[in-house]
Amino acid sequence: MTVVGIGADGWAGLTAAARDALTGAEVLIGGARQLVMAPTRACPGERVSWPSPLRPAVPRLLAQYAGRRIVVLASGDPMFYGIGRALSEEIGPDRLRILPHPSSVSYACARLGWPVEDTEVVTVVGRPLARLAAALHQGRRVLVLSAGSGSPGEIAALLRERGFGPSRMRVLEQLGSEDEAAYEGTADAWPHPPGDPLNVVAVDCRRAPGALRLGATPGLPDGAYEHDGQLTKRHVRAATLCALAPAPGELLWDVGGGSGSIGIEWMRTHPSCRAVSVERSPERAARITRNAAALGVPGLRVVTGAAPEALAGLPAPDAVFIGGGLTAPGLLDAVWAALPAGGRLVANTVTLESEALLARWYREHGGELVKLAVSHATAVGGFTGWRQAMPVTQWSVTKGAAGGEDAPVTTAQVTKEGV
Template sequence: MTQQKIYLVGAGMAGWEGFSAKTLEIIGKAAVMIGHQRHLDIFPDFGGTKMVLGDLSELLDFLQKTDQRVVILSSGDPTFFGISRFLLRNLPKDRIEIFTNVTSMQYAFSRIKEPWDDAIFVSVHGRGMHAAVDKIVAAEKACVLTDKVNTPAAIAAELIERGAEGYEAWLCEDLGMPAEKFTRSDLRGLLESKPSDLNILILIKTYEPNLIQYPLIGIDDEEFQTSKKLITKQEVRAVTLAKLQLQDDLILWDIGAGSCSVSIEASNLMPNGRIFAVERNQQCVGFINENLKKFCARNVKLIEAQAPEGLEDLPDPDRVFIGGAGGQLEEIIDAVDKRLKQDGIIVLNAVTLDTLTKAVEFLEDHGYTVEATCVNIAKTRRLTEYKLFEAQNPVYVIAAWKENV
């Protein structure tokens, strides 16, 4: 059986007038037209068979068996969060021809008079929301395709929970239709919104005019709200972050977060990553919330728990920093070892020889290669008209990883 080509045609925002002469000719010669009902309604006089797009497995079965000329209508650019990914994965590429059109996202940006070349585009349509929100908080401008579950209100609630309220929001509904509507708001204004099912959410990050620009790493210790004993100090923090060998899109657990200083600087180094700061001390929890807000660490999520409790619901980590164990070091290392991804790294800071000895022993018992670095810091302080060095207590930075066999 000789199989005809499948024509994947994007519908624009202006009905049939938005199609080129070439695509109208293709549609006119097709025997079967497939698409959502709103797309099929654009061509009331189509002479062939119309099929409403439904279950993709049924669609694939039909396309694999048919010898008819088929045109599939989709929104805008079929290769942009569209059906083309499914078809190209399951059918020979040389059997498919694609004709793109203006996307709803492009149209939305033009209507609100906002450039879109610096935006990121994410879809939560039929997908989980959390991965998309991870990308949104790291971006200056985002355009989101929503659905009935992952609504603009749900996305706004998740952003607010993460402390990321600084967005101007545009809710764009029923684009290209008579009921087309654009609503400008902030995130809290979205919480009670009940938009049309056909909507796009555009988020544009705004800044307070007096926002201080802090360095990526090396933030002064005094800038953090903290109990003085529960902070990884500036110089030790730098060594700790180096030993973690962070990359942009990793998952980091910060266990015994204290002031959250390590998580906050790590978030600057991996804006597309996900960081979970685990802390049980209620005073520290209050400090952490203040610091997360102050430093706009939007991809850091506070977990109020005493490790190893609270770790089971977190995604598997690429990196783990243990700044405090609360007397449960062996239990924490055991829990981390069961979840750490391949090529993962554990970094643990110790201030006593007892913790150093136990940590090395526990890690080696679990099959890790261990490297311990002793960080001795002495800083100048003024004594009358002279300066002298004042030594700080040494900190042992322990890095551990498993060799690939």
């Protein structure tokens, strides 16, 4: 199978190899916009439009036209948020011949004078617009692959809501075609009505004065979250994410989600990180969903129910955090059984009863047991003194390579440290 990338410049912009593939095809599969760009006289093959939803239809169409010369038409670079990924996963890369066209990102960066390697790219095609929030940092350049003519206005509204109203926006339409056009403004005063649906939005990020600054590392300000007091506070949260050690592509179970902060900041470490937040309170579960959208990770999955029962059927985790409900019967046994070899478990508690439970598991399975104590400077009359928050006992452990316990520990490994 051959996959041909085509741009807004249509047939005229194709290489000789791409044209030869199209003229020799018995079946042409693609979106309506791509298929119309291939002239029928030069490309007489049968034409098939992708149905919606597209992904479930891929194996059926490939089976239907098996044994015939198939060419799939794709927009721009088929392996950049394109159909190439689905086809590669379905039939294997060794059975594909891919002839890419410059992507809209390459065109946009060429027009703007932006180095591609220094430009953040966010797509909102079939994905929530809220994902853009995680890419907003002072001075950064972001390209947004639009979902249609309404995307620029929606992007401007999100920038205003997230404190980036002064950001400069430029809309680049029909990149690479004779009808290419561009217009600009700031998100605060976006003046333009919806334009061409084929567009890319370039954002020069500028934070508004007084807007809350959100860094790229765990330990966001507590004020970034909507909460009812059930929130892992900033300094303990940073230490907890450090112990969980997220890596790209990994899945976290956040058990006893509260306000969702651990799962949210796990996902913010890398776009491919995934998390499931389990929370028994429907009100808190709804709050977790709102916090995840506000902080740019709307893909956080929220399961409403009590653990361990609510854990049944979830995909196997790479790491588990338990922030509440430690003494629930069978909870620690359930998450330990669910962890694969090399999986990490981190549990926090402030109660003596749960601390005793963690001490027992520490003796049996090893790992690291620490007490995190945080004090804040506060006024004492006309002077300043320290006010200590409730200390947090934290147990972290990596499941042994053979599925059993890690090496035993000694009492010398139990430490107390201030954060």
